[in-house]
Amino acid sequence: xxxxxxxxxxxxxxxxxxxxxxxxxxxxxxxxxxxxxxxxxxxxxxxxxxxxxxxxxxxxxxxxxxxxxxxxxxxxxxxxxxxxxxxxxxxxxxxxxxxxxxxxxxxxxxxxxxxxxxxxxxxxxxxxxxxxxxxxxxxxxxxxxxxxxxxxxxxxxxxxxxxxxxxxxxxxxxxxxxxxxxxxxxxxxxxxxxxxxxxxxxxxxxxxxxxxxxxxxxxxxxxxxxxxxxxxxxxxxxxxxxxxxxxxxxxxxxxxxxxxxxxxxxxxxxxxxxxxxxxxxxxxxxxxxxxxxxxxxxxxxxxxxxxxxxxxxxxxxxxxxxxxxxxxxxxxxxxxxxxxxxxxxxxxxxxxxxxxxxxxxxxxxxxxxxxxxxxxxxxxxxxxxxxxxxxxxxxxxxxxxxxxxxxxxxxxxxxxxxxxxxxxxxxxxxxxxxxxxxxxxxxxxxxxxxxxxxxxxxx
DNA sequence: AAACAGACCAACCGCAACTAT
DNA sequence: GATAGTTGCGGTTGGTCTGTT
Numbered sequence: 001x002x003x004x005x006x007x008x009x010x011x012x013x014x015x016x017x018x019x020x021x022x023x024x025x026x027x028x029x030x031x032x033x034x035x036x037x038x039x040x041x042x043x044x045x046x047x048x049x050x051x052x053x054x055x056x057x058x059x060x061x062x063x064x065x066x067x068x069x070x071x072x073x074x075x076x077x078x079x080x081x082x083x084x085x086x087x088x089x090x091x092x093x094x095x096x097x098x099x100x101x102x103x104x105x106x107x108x109x110x111x112x113x114x115x116x117x118x119x120x121x122x123x124x125x126x127x128x129x130x131x132x133x134x135x136x137x138x139x140x141x142x143x144x145x146x147x148x149x150x151x152x153x154x155x156x157x158x159x160x161x162x163x164x165x166x167x168x169x170x171x172x173x174x175x176x177x178x179x180x181x182x183x184x185x186x187x188x189x190x191x192x193x194x195x196x197x198x199x200x201x202x203x204x205x206x207x208x209x210x211x212x213x214x215x216x217x218x219x220x221x222x223x224x225x226x227x228x229x230x231x232x233x234x235x236x237x238x239x240x241x242x243x244x245x246x247x248x249x250x251x252x253x254x255x256x257x258x259x260x261x262x263x264x265x266x267x268x269x270x271x272x273x274x275x276x277x278x279x280x281x282x283x284x285x286x287x288x289x290x291x292x293x294x295x296x297x298x299x300x301x302x303x304x305x306x307x308x309x310x311x312x313x314x315x316x317x318x319x320x321x322x323x324x325x326x327x328x329x330x331x332x333x334x335x336x337x338x339x340x341x342x343x344x345x346x347x348x349x350x351x352x353x354x355x356x357x358x359x360x361x362x363x364x365x366x367x368x369x370x371x372x373x374x375x376x377x378x379x380x381x382x383x384x385x386x387x388x389x390x391x392x393x394x395x396x397x398x399x400x401x402x403x404x405x406x407x408x409x410x411x412x413x414x415x416x417x418x419x420x421x422x423x424x425x426x427x428x429x430x431x432x433x434x435x436x437x438x439x440x441x442x443x444x445x446x447x448x449x450x451x452x453x454x455x456x457x458x459x
Numbered sequence: 460a461a462a463c464a465g466a467c468c469a470a471c472c473g474c475a476a477c478t479a480t
Numbered sequence: 481g482a483t484a485g486t487t488g489c490g491g492t493t494g495g496t497c498t499g500t501t
Contacts, residue, residue, distance in 0.1 A: 042470080042471070043469095043470075043471095043495095044469070044470075044495090045469090045470090063486090063487085064486080065486080065487080066485080066486070066487095078486075078487085079471085079472090079486095079487085079488095080470075080471080082486095082487070082488085083469090083470070083471085084469095084470085086488095087469075087470085088469085115490065115491090116489090116490090117489075117490065118488070118489060118490085129488095129489070129490080130468090130469080130470085130490095131468085133489095133490075133491085134467070134468060134469085135467090137491090137492095138465095138466060138467065138468090141465095141466090142465085142466085
């Protein structure tokens with residue numbers, strides 16, 4: 001796909017324009033407006049031109065680009081020479097696709113800086129502003145076409161915040177529920193449109209995951225999107241294309257051995273880039289968090305994901321709704337946006353009510369969680385911003401109501417579940433009917449019929 | 460196999476800031 | 481201080497490639 005810098009010339013004489021660097025160009029008839037114009041070439045550079053430019057820089061150094069034409073006779077304006085050198089010829093340029101780390105960093109930088117490509121490039125050694133700009137624009141376009149927000153989805157923002165906490169002890173604020181309102185908007189739209197049924201998961205995530213990840217303990221991405229997320233959203237499509245980034249990341253990952261856990265469900269394209277020089281802004285592995293059992297995905301859903309799980313985890317038929325198609329699309333996008341994990345854990349006898357009161361605490365419902373998750377959730381909450389920690393009474397309630405004493409390592413995958421609720425700022429009262437949860441984590445919820453009976457409260 | 464659409468990339472353009480005269 | 485020249489930046493365009501219909 002990538003064109004070589006020295007691609008064969010495609011410019012024809014018609015592509016050449018007369019210019020002396022001060023805007024003297026041919027008129028429509030080809031007549032020169034000046035008597036002695038220098039005809040400067042446009043279009044792709046040839047290998048010979050590259051060689052001339054490189055030779056010039058070698059002998060005269062960078063800068064004074066307008067002199068290149070005078071000194072070497074190269075029929076390119078200074079601007080063009082500078083661009084060519086900067087973007088293609090200068091040493092230490094990193095060619096190839098962006099690594100997941102770089103993509104993460106770009107997303108973060110763009111959220112902070114906006115379209116300041118040059119400043120962003122300063123954080124990405126070997127990358128050019130043009131490269132970053134192109135990268136971002138293609139994704140922006142894609143997302144806009146899909147009617148999705150341009151910036152990373154909420155869980156990515158949360159992920160970034162968590163990564164900072166893990167790696168740099170950075171306790172800057174987590175995304176607020178307000179900042180995460182995009183997800184709620186989708187959920188609310190679904191609710192207000194009367195969507196009260198479940199749909200089949202875009203893909204049978206849990207089953208696939210159960211089959212593919214139960215054998216061994218892997219390093220998994222903390223709060224990562226599900227590995228087989230339906231590629232209906234632009235955030236998820238690249239993920240689907242590069243599933244190796246987003247699934248279980250072995251230490252021997254061919255992609256990014258040093259940064260296996262923070263790849264995102266958006267935009268990853270290729271591997272092999274040097275990961276060793278990440279600037280401080282780049283999130284990176286968080287060993288004390290990411291070493292999770294491989295059955296993480298097969299375990300009960302985070303309360304947070306419960307919202308989306310209710311949409312995607314059930315096996316019932318599509319709703320008989322006149323807008324079912326559009327809703328289906330919307331909900332699928334929602335599913336992608338929040339990167340739903342397998343269906344929610346619920347007590348065998350009924351529904352689990354989980355409430356998140358925007359910036360407050362979990363105040364109810366956690367007793368439905370089982371004992372063996374408590375310690376891990378505590379660990380998780382310890383990573384979060386203090387206001388997001390669980391209320392002590394909730395912890396106690398969860399402990400009291402538990403009947404399991406499974407090992408932490410076995411069930412730490414649940415860490416992320418409550419966090420999802422917190423991070424996504426969802427105020428849910430999710431009821432999952434018709435499902436039972438066995439102690440066997442593989443059984444839960446796949447065939448449940450989920451209902452959004454109280455979803456309107458979100459709005 | 461052909462047509463089409465989307466993704467990706469290189470390069471150009473215009474403008475603004477900076478520097479030299 | 482005014483002007484010209486240079487450099488840097490961001491927006492945009494057009495070509496090529498790839499995947500899909």
